[in-house]
Amino acid sequence: MSTAQTPQPDATAGPPGAAGTPEHLEDRTPETSGAPDTPAARPAERADPVPWRRRLLVGLVAGLLAWGLAALLSPEDGAARQLGAAALVAVAAVAVQHLVLVPDRAAEERARRAESLLAETAATVRGGLRRYDELQHGLTRHTEDMKQLVETRLVPPPRPAEPEPPAPPLVRIESVSDLAANFAEVLSPGLPILSTFVRLEMQRVIGHLSDLTTLTAECPGENHDWMLTLTRAAEKSICATSTSVDRTFWNSEPASRYLHAQAEAIEQGVPVRRLFLLESARELDDRLLRLCEEQQVLHIEVRVAVLPELPPHLLRGTTNDFIVYDEAVSFEIDQDLRDVNIRTRLIARQDHVQDRMKRFRELWEAGMSLRELEVRVDDEEDGTWMVDRG
Numbered sequence: 001m002s003t004a005q006t007p008q009p010d011a012t013a014g015p016p017g018a019a020g021t022p023e024h025l026e027d028r029t030p031e032t033s034g035a036p037d038t039p040a041a042r043p044a045e046r047a048d049p050v051p052w053r054r055r056l057l058v059g060l061v062a063g064l065l066a067w068g069l070a071a072l073l074s075p076e077d078g079a080a081r082q083l084g085a086a087a088l089v090a091v092a093a094v095a096v097q098h099l100v101l102v103p104d105r106a107a108e109e110r111a112r113r114a115e116s117l118l119a120e121t122a123a124t125v126r127g128g129l130r131r132y133d134e135l136q137h138g139l140t141r142h143t144e145d146m147k148q149l150v151e152t153r154l155v156p157p158p159r160p161a162e163p164e165p166p167a168p169p170l171v172r173i174e175s176v177s178d179l180a181a182n183f184a185e186v187l188s189p190g191l192p193i194l195s196t197f198v199r200l201e202m203q204r205v206i207g208h209l210s211d212l213t214t215l216t217a218e219c220p221g222e223n224h225d226w227m228l229t230l231t232r233a234a235e236k237s238i239c240a241t242s243t244s245v246d247r248t249f250w251n252s253e254p255a256s257r258y259l260h261a262q263a264e265a266i267e268q269g270v271p272v273r274r275l276f277l278l279e280s281a282r283e284l285d286d287r288l289l290r291l292c293e294e295q296q297v298l299h300i301e302v303r304v305a306v307l308p309e310l311p312p313h314l315l316r317g318t319t320n321d322f323i324v325y326d327e328a329v330s331f332e333i334d335q336d337l338r339d340v341n342i343r344t345r346l347i348a349r350q351d352h353v354q355d356r357m358k359r360f361r362e363l364w365e366a367g368m369s370l371r372e373l374e375v376r377v378d379d380e381e382d383g384t385w386m387v388d389r390g
Helices: 022-027 049-073 079-154 173-187 192-212 224-233 244-251 253-267 286-297 350-366 370-382
Strands: 216-220 238-242 272-278 301-306 322-325 329-335 341-347
Touching (some): 192 216, 224 253, 253 272, 301 350
Parallel strands (some): 272 301
8 A cells, every 4th residue: 555644534433522623613713713723733633533434444345345256256366476466456446546635525524614614704794793783882872871961960951941932923814814815715716806906915025025035135116015014014113215306205195094094003102203304494484394293293202303414424315115024124215317216126125124124223313303303494585504505
């Protein structure tokens, strides 16, 4: 037989305590499992003599069978030839076992090692996921604890809420339902022009409501409906200016409704102040005095300011008509070069409204009261007041 060193059998066939068993493969650290598989790296591994004994026994049996068959089939051959044939068969049987069984066992061992490594990897992944879940649960619990700590230690306890007076409803639900019912009734089959009119009006109102989301809305011309509605909606104050442009307005029908709405607001405790701005002292006449007295009778506070007679620092600023409601919304009318009202705007931006209120207070303080106006008108008629007479 050959005396060359043959590959060692797989260590898994050894006793349970051997270093190459699956039990020890699962307990090995990554550094050990990653080391090269050499005899120096596995000093505890030894060749198992049992498989070799089994192979030699199989070869011996095969040789005896071959010897018996040779003796029966060729008795004329000598014993040497029969013994040589038996030895050749025995060696061939041992060689076949070694060449066929060892690779199979090596492949089986590699498969077992791969399976063991996959099991270790799966166990590592499961452990990592388990630690991730524990970490996430711990972070959640820590977040809840910190939130509770902030709420109990850092945030002061809320003060007992003082009872607030109930706010009056701005829009009654029944009004909305009535509006919807009337709207549906008008849109029902009927006169096409009414349906078109209602749709156009609704589009106009919805457009203004959409514009008010930006705290600014405008419409062409002079919108008396906005002015009347804001007067009825005011709860704190109404501060208005009136220039010579709208002097003819006070003799119109919308002016009567406007003054009536202001009188109702005053009865509900809303103060109304109006400041007449004059471009020249020539406008100080009996018509202006009667206009102021009529509004004074309605309990409207009235003052008059002559723009050329104001201090220089008050001449810088707007002189257009504006009305500030509740110091929150400014109703303004723009004029063109011909002093024609071309645009009405609603502005609720706080910076703009505060500028308007500051301008109104400054002009109000510089204006004349009704008593001072009476004296001034008399002086103008007598010719004793010479300012702005050029």
